Amino acid sequence: xxxxxxxxxxxxxxxxxxxxxxxxxxxxxxLFKADDGELYAERIESESIVxxxxxxxxxxxSIFQGFGLRRVExxxxxxxxxxxxxxxxxxxxxxxxxxxxxxxxxxxxxNKIQGVPMYVQRTALTKDLAERIELLREIExxxxxxxxxxxxxxxxxMGENKEVFLVRPDGLVRSEIRPLIRMSISVVVGDVGSxxxxxxxxxxxxxxxxxxxxxxxxxxxxxLLCSEAKPCPAGKMDVILSSGWSGVLLxxxxxxxxxxxxxxxxxxxxxxxxxxxxxxxxVTVVDQGNIPDRRGSSTFDDEGTPTQKTILVENGIxxxxxxxxLSARILGEQSTGNGRRxxxxxxxxxxxxxxxxxxxxxxxxxxxxxxENGIYVEELGGGQxxxxxxxxxxxxxxxxxxxxxxxxxxxxxxxxxxSGQKALLSVDMVGNDLSLDSGTGTCGKSGQGVPVGxxxxxxxxxxxxxxxxxxxI
Amino acid sequence: xxxxxxxIFSLVKQEGGTAARFIFHDTDMREVSVRDGxxxxxxxxxxxxxxxxVWIGERVASVSGNDxxxxxxxxxxxxxxxxxxxxxxDPYAILAPxxxxxxxxxxxxxxxxxxxxxxxxxxxxxxxxxxxIDSENNTRSGISTSCAGVCYxxxxxxxxxxxxxxxxxxxxxxxxxxxxxxxxxxxxxxxSFGDSVRHFSDLLPFKEIGKTAGDLSLQLIGAKPIPxxxxxxxxxxxxxxxxxxxxxxxxxxxxxxxKRSFLKESLNKRIFSPGVAIIDDPLIxxxxxxxxxxxxxxxxxxxxxxxxxVLTGFATNMKSAAKLACPSTGHADGFGNLYMENGEVTPEKxxxxxxxxxxxxxxxxxxxxxxxxxxxxxxxxxxIENGKITRPVQGITxxxxxxxxxxxxxxxxxxxxxxxxxxxxxxxxxxxxxEQS
Numbered sequence: 015x016x017x018x019x020x021x022x023x024x025x026x027x028x029x030x031x032x033x034x035x036x037x038x039x040x041x042x043x044x045l046f047k048a049d050d051g052e053l054y055a056e057r058i059e060s061e062s063i064v065x066x067x068x069x070x071x072x073x074x075x076s077i078f079q080g081f082g083l084r085r086v087e088x089x090x091x092x093x094x095x096x097x098x099x100x101x102x103x104x105x106x107x108x109x110x111x112x113x114x115x116x117x118x119x120x121x122x123x124x125n126k127i128q129g130v131p132m133y134v135q136r137t138a139l140t141k142d143l144a145e146r147i148e149l150l151r152e153i154e155x156x157x158x159x160x161x162x163x164x165x166x167x168x169x170x171x172m173g174e175n176k177e178v179f180l181v182r183p184d185g186l187v188r189s190e191i192r193p194l195i196r197m198s199i200s201v202v203v204g205d206v207g208s209x210x211x212x213x214x215x216x217x218x219x220x221x222x223x224x225x226x227x228x229x230x231x232x233x234x235x236x237x238l239l240c241s242e243a244k245p246c247p248a249g250k251m252d253v254i255l256s257s258g259w260s261g262v263l264l265x266x267x268x269x270x271x272x273x274x275x276x277x278x279x280x281x282x283x284x285x286x287x288x289x290x291x292x293x294x295x296x297v298t299v300v301d302q303g304n305i306p307d308r309r310g311s312s313t314f315d316d317e318g319t320p321t322q323k324t325i326l327v328e329n330g331i332x333x334x335x336x337x338x339x340l341s342a343r344i345l346g347e348q349s350t351g352n353g354r355r356x357x358x359x360x361x362x363x364x365x366x367x368x369x370x371x372x373x374x375x376x377x378x379x380x381x382x383x384x385x386e387n388g389i390y391v392e393e394l395g396g397g398q399x400x401x402x403x404x405x406x407x408x409x410x411x412x413x414x415x416x417x418x419x420x421x422x423x424x425x426x427x428x429x430x431x432x433s434g435q436k437a438l439l440s441v442d443m444v445g446n447d448l449s450l451d452s453g454t455g456t457c458g459k460s461g462q463g464v465p466v467g468x469x470x471x472x473x474x475x476x477x478x479x480x481x482x483x484x485x486x487i
Numbered sequence: 488x489x490x491x492x493x494x495i496f497s498l499v500k501q502e503g504g505t506a507a508r509f510i511f512h513d514t515d516m517r518e519v520s521v522r523d524g525x526x527x528x529x530x531x532x533x534x535x536x537x538x539x540x541v542w543i544g545e546r547v548a549s550v551s552g553n554d555x556x557x558x559x560x561x562x563x564x565x566x567x568x569x570x571x572x573x574x575x576x577d578p579y580a581i582l583a584p585x586x587x588x589x590x591x592x593x594x595x596x597x598x599x600x601x602x603x604x605x606x607x608x609x610x611x612x613x614x615x616x617x618x619x620i621d622s623e624n625n626t627r628s629g630i631s632t633s634c635a636g637v638c639y640x641x642x643x644x645x646x647x648x649x650x651x652x653x654x655x656x657x658x659x660x661x662x663x664x665x666x667x668x669x670x671x672x673x674x675x676x677x678x679s680f681g682d683s684v685r686h687f688s689d690l691l692p693f694k695e696i697g698k699t700a701g702d703l704s705l706q707l708i709g710a711k712p713i714p715x716x717x718x719x720x721x722x723x724x725x726x727x728x729x730x731x732x733x734x735x736x737x738x739x740x741x742x743x744x745x746k747r748s749f750l751k752e753s754l755n756k757r758i759f760s761p762g763v764a765i766i767d768d769p770l771i772x773x774x775x776x777x778x779x780x781x782x783x784x785x786x787x788x789x790x791x792x793x794x795x796x797v798l799t800g801f802a803t804n805m806k807s808a809a810k811l812a813c814p815s816t817g818h819a820d821g822f823g824n825l826y827m828e829n830g831e832v833t834p835e836k837x838x839x840x841x842x843x844x845x846x847x848x849x850x851x852x853x854x855x856x857x858x859x860x861x862x863x864x865x866x867x868x869x870x871i872e873n874g875k876i877t878r879p880v881q882g883i884t885x886x887x888x889x890x891x892x893x894x895x896x897x898x899x900x901x902x903x904x905x906x907x908x909x910x911x912x913x914x915x916x917x918x919x920x921x922e923q924s
Contacts, residue, residue, distance in 0.1 A: 067745050070575045072540070075566050076551040077559070082532075089525060095532035097553045110531065143573040165746045202746050206858050248886065248920035249715050279522060280632045281668055283675060359532055396853040400867075402668050402677040403710075405881055407852030407865030427861035429852055429884045431920075481712070483863045483884025483920040 022189035026055055026179035029079075029099040038185050040101060044108030045183040048085045050339055053104065053181040054316060055081035056358050061139060062172035065150040073143055080358040085111050086340060093361040131190060132306060132313045133214060138173045138193035140216040146171055149221055157201055157230050161238070166202040171195075173217060180318045188318045194309065194465060195220065196454060199233045205426070207237030211452035213307045229452070236393060236412055239424045246413060246428030246484030252388030253430060253475045253482065254381055254416070259394060259451040261468035264299060265369050266399040267406040267434035270459070272326050272334075274341025274352070274364040276401050283404045283435065284332060292332045293438035296374050299327040301336055303351050303367030309453050310367035310467035317353035317362050324350045326369075330439075338364045356462035363460060368467030374444025378472040381443045383419040385474065389482060390414040390421055391430070404434040410482075429483040432475075440479025445472030488655075492647045495560055499541055499649075502568035506542040508582065508648040510782060511535075511555075519613040520636035524625040527634065529610060541567040545576035579806040582648060582783050583815060589786035592654050595779045600772045601658040602641075603686040608661075613637045616663065616693055623697030624667050629705050631670035635697060637663045652784045660775065661687050665700035671708045676879075678704030682906070685773050703848065706869075710879035712921035713870060719844040719915045720885055721837060721871065724907035726850055728827075730896075731909050733889055734765065735822050736857050738792060738800075740807025749860035749890060750798065757796045759893045762830065765793035767802070769823020774905040781819035790816055792825075826908040830898030834911040837899045839874040845885065845919060846871050860889035883921035891916065 027033055032040075037053070045051045057079035064071045080097035083104065094107040141149075150169045157167045172195065179189040196212035197220050209229040212220065220226060255263060276282035284292065293299070303321030305311050314320050317339050326334055337345070338353030341364050354365035382390060395409030410428040414421040450469035457466045492509045499507040517531040538551040541564070548571035550563040589595055608616075616637045624633035638661070645655045664681030680700040682691040722730070734750075742748040750758065759765075769787040771777050780786055783805050792800055801811060804819035838846065847868040855862040863886035869876045892914050899911035 069577055069579075071577070072580055073548045073570045073574050074550070075548075075563070075570060077563065078536070078551075078553050080553065089522075089527065091528045091530075093528065093530040093532075097533070097535050143570045147573070147575065168745070202858070204859075205856070206747065248884075248918055250922075279634075281677075359534060361528070361530065398851050398853065400677060400851060402675050403881065405851065405865065405867075407884070409853050409856075409863070427856070427859070427863060427886070427888075429863040429865060429886070431851075431865040431882060431884050433882070481882065481884065481920050483865070483886050483918075485863070485886045485888075485918045 022177050022191060023179060023187060025177065026189060030101055030104070032101050034187060037101070037181055038187065040104060041181045042183040044083060044104070044111065045085055048087055048183070050086035050343070051084045051183065052317060053081060053083055054355070054358060055099070055179045056176060058174060058176045058357070059139065060172065060174035062170065063143070063146055063150065064168065064170040065154055066168040067166055068154070070147055070150070082358040082361070083107050083111055084361050089344065091340065091361050095359045132304070132311060133191050133193055137191070138175050138195050138216050140218065141221070153199065153226055153230055156227065157234055160234060163203050163238070164201060164234070168200045170198045171220070178316070182318055186318055188314055190313050192312055197226065198454070199230055201233045201237040203237040204241035205237060207233040207235065207240060209233040209452070210454040213309055213453040214311055215307050240412055240426050243412065243424040243426040245486045246389065246410065246425040246482060247415070247486045248482060248484040250477050250481055252385050252416070252477050253480050254385060254388065254390045255394065255470070255473050255475070256390070256392050257378070257445060257447045257472045258449045258469060260391060261370055261451065261470035262394055262397055262455065263406070263408055264371055264470055265366060265457070265466065265468045266397045266408070267404065267432070268299065268438060269301070269366045269369045270399055271401050271404060271434060272336055273366070274335050274337035274345065277335050278341045278344040282401050287332050290332055291330050292435055293327055293330040294441045295330050296444050297327060297330050297438060297441050298325065298372040299369070300325055300372060301350070301352065301366055301369045305368050305467070308368045308450065308467040309455060309465040315351045315353045315362070316355045317349070319349045319351040319353060321351040321367060336364050336366065338362055354464050356464055360462050363462070365459065365464050366457060366466050368450065368469070370448065370450060370469035371444070371471065371473070373446050373448035373471045376443050376445050378445045378447055381445055381472055381474050382416060382421065384443065385416050386418055388416045388477070389425065390416055399434065405431065406434060407431045425484070427485060430480050431483060432480040437475055437479045440475045441473050442476045443474040447471045488645050489647070491555060494557065495539060495564060496649055498561060498564040499568065502565055504541045504543055504568050504571070506649045508540045508646070509537065511537040511645045512642060514640055514642035516638065516640040517610060517613060518636060518638040519610060519617050520634060521617045521621045522634040523632055524618070524621060526614060531610070539564060539567055541571050543568065543571045545578050546571045546574045547577055547580045548574055579809050581805050582650065583785040583805060585650070587785045587815065588652060589780050592779050595770070596656050598772060599770065599777050599779065601656070601685050601777065603659040605687065607641070608639050613639060619693040620663060620665050620697040623694055624665065624701040627701055629669050629671060629708070630667050630701055631675070633665065633667045633701070635665040637661070646782065648784065654780060659685055661690050663690060663693065663696050665697045667700045667704040669704035669708050674708050676704050676707040676710060678702070678707060683775060685775060689773060707867060707879045707881070710867060710881035712882035713880055713919065714922045715920050717916060717918055719841050719913055720917045721841070721844060721846045722912045722914070723846060723848050724901060724903070724909070724911055725848055727909040727912045728907065729850060729854070730892070730912065731765065731825050731827060733855055733857065735802070735825055738798070738802050739818070740801045740803035740811055742857065743801050744807055744810040747858050749858060753798050754801070756798060758798050758890070759793055759796040760896050761796045763793055763796045763896060763898060764791065764828035765825065766791050766828065767823050767825045771824050771904065774824050776822065776824045778823065781817045783815065783819040785815045785817035785819065787817040787823055824904055824908065826902065826904050827898065827910065829900040829902045829910055832899055834899040834901055837897060837911060837913045838871055838876070841871045841874060844871040845869070845880060845883070846876055847885070855889055862887050862889050862892060883919050886918045886920065887916065
């Protein structure tokens with residue numbers, strides 16, 4: 015198991031033309047008397063192709079590499095980055111960082127636990143271009159063959175291999191490969207239906223017709239339903255959110271407000287609310303960075319802390335925040351392995367990994383049957399939150415009007431808005447069908463995008479918890 | 488850099504390529520942010536990236552990276568040629584012919600004046616400025632936390648093709664922002680404001696940036712929903728250009744020919760109220776979105792897209808132009824300075840005729856469906872009653888369809904190109920969803 019990691023470490027040491035002990039003492043010198051910091055290096059190989067309007071568009075391949083040095087003093091973070099791999103460059107950037115003279119110091123080794131490596135001997139990029147083009151063609155003709163109202167089909171496939179390498183002044187050296195692939199299918203009829211899926215494995219999984227047909231069928235179904243859907247009613251009503259991707263609401267409306275930096279700098283509405291009820295009884299929310307194959311997963315976070323399962327909300331009570339090393343230190347808590355960064359040009363900040371709500375007792379059928387008047391949201395789009403007020407806003411891609419416990423007709427063109435706390439306090443039924451999303455989410459914060467996973471069972475938010483922003487009054 | 492380009496082009500030729508383009512960007516950036524009067528983050532770095540596009544006949548592929556050592560370039564060029572060979576012919580993936588190139592890049596660039604050569608700010612300058620912005624808020628009564636930041640970037644770009652096109656340019660940018668949270672009892676509200684320019688002397692005063700963010704957060708304290716209903720909305724200049732963004736998206740050639748736009752059938756039809764004019768001018772000196780040519784070597788030019796409410800053209804690159812049977816308008820890299828011409832009335836006059844409505848200062852959420860024009864967004868702002876702004880509002884959505892919204896638009900006269908590319912706008916007949924009516 016360790017062999018692969020040593021290989022990655024070896025490749026980075028070779029790129030820097032140095033050895034481990036020399037590099038560790040260089041980092042130790044640069045971060046002398048700092049409260050925290052590290053050297054982080056990465057190399058990303060990625061490739062993508064798109065088939066659109068019956069044509070394969072310019073295939074692309076790229077290699078980007080570089081390193082970042084971070085020095086934390088008190089509450090202040092200094093960060094420099096470079097794309098030149100040499101110890102001279104590290105030394106030079108280190109000077110830019112502190113401007114002070116170096117003395118030798120000895121940092122105690124804080125944490126040598128490695129965590130179990132998640133991605134061993136794997137590369138995502140296992141199919142050549144001809145094979146990938148053939149697959150995209152097959153998917154396109156499958157969809158066009160299913161319905162002659164289809165006006166356009168677009169299929170994209172991207173794969174990425176990210177090697178990361180981390181050296182801390184306490185002598186901790188970590189490295190791993192993080193594979194990531196994603197396919198997206200979009201179908202235009204009158205409106206658009208889109209699906210995307212993937213995870214941290216190689217292409218083989220997506221080449222399975224059972225897998226891609228499921229998503230191709232779903233994209234076409236959404237496009238057809240949306241093309242004839244009625245305008246959504248506006249106002250307050252019961253809202254049922256389907257399992258899986260709808261967890262994006264939990265992520266935006268709730269998750270961000272539990273991130274340590276927003277807690278330590280006082281921006282979040284959840285400051286000082288540990289031990290308080292912030293959601294209904296029966297609502298348990300978890301962030302878990304070590305689920306195999308998931309977009310938000312890694313062996314360790316981008317500061318070298320092993321990822322873990324963190325219970326944030328237990329039966330409605332706020333029990334823990336998500337921390338990186340900085341917010342943990344400020345608040346006198348432990349890092350939860352949530353220090354993540356977009357790439358070597360950015361310093362890590364507290365970020366979610368895979369965030370989901372645990373299952374409850376109700377079957378999804380019973381939840382719908384118990385609803386007199388409302389909407390069942392089958393597909394949520396993206397959303398956004400103002401973490402200070404907890405106000406959020408989500409696009410409803412496709413929903414169904416519910417009357418007397420039955421799904422009556424498809425509706426679309428709505429936003430749902432509300433406040434995170436009020437919505438989660440209004441959850442009155444939690445389904446027994448927890449599922450995680452298909453592997454497509456990227457979360458943006460402070461100009462940094464990172465891949466994340468989300469999930470939830472079917473849940474009902476009772477009238478008053480949310481506002482539906484349709485056009486039909 | 489020219490030497491590197493020629494090395495690349497001869498490698499391409501060795502590997503069987505018939506044409507190639509090399510684009511190189513090199514940016515130095517530094518940034519300082521402060522929170523509650525103390526330094527929070529100092530960040531600096533050099534960002535290099537290049538893209539090599541290779542043609543083998545009508546087959547095309549591209550590679551990108553940031554390592555310009557010869558060995559790395561060799562690997563990438565070989566990869567580009569390999570994947571181009573395996574790809575399928577694409578007769579539409581072409582660069583502009585010589586007749587469409589800008590006549591004199593250097594003199595146009597000189598006029599555009601995109602680079603502030605007067606001085607290079609140090610980290611200490613940035614720190615001082617950020618603290619000055621924050622000083623407006625960090626001791627202000629009612630504000631519980633504040634932050635501010637200043638960022639400086641200087642970049643050079645270089646584009647060269649085997650056909651002989653060559654363009655090298657430099658540009659600077661200064662941006663400054665402030666974010667505040669106001670608190671009163673259990674009520675909290677946030678306010679942000681910022682400015683971004685190419686020349687330091689064009690930047691708004693630091694104190695003004697700080698004060699505006701602080702004012703907004705304080706004014707929004709106690710914001711509440713209003714009852715569901717149909718009423719006019721007024722988009723302040725801080726958000727009115729979002730409608731231009733949706734318009735730009737809907738007239739982008741690629742979305743039109745791929746049937747992904749609600750305006751795909753609207754050429755030469757009235758889509759806005761009479762009098763409305765929308766123009767893209769990429770040749771205005773000193774502005775962030777100004778430039779001489781797009782990546783396909785097409786000269787950029789001033790183009791009127793809406794005249795007296797009528798859509799007069801789509802924005803195209805070489806491929807979408809061929810698909811739509813018109814010449815490329817030079818939009819391979821998106822729009823330049825897309826703006827809406829002034830109307831005749833003042834913003835005050837626009838509001839004064841409204842009995843009950845909403846004045847919008849910020850949006851939340853992802854925006855409309857460009858394929859159908861369906862529009863529904865969460866907003867924050869103020870209630871308008873009898874022509875006057877009365878109290879702060881949040882927790883409501885405004886909804887409609889962009890086709891109707893464009894036709895029901897009234898335009899004020901407070902355009903400020905580069906900072907606010909659309910004047911204050913009034914839209915009638917929007918559905919507001921909030922409290923039970």
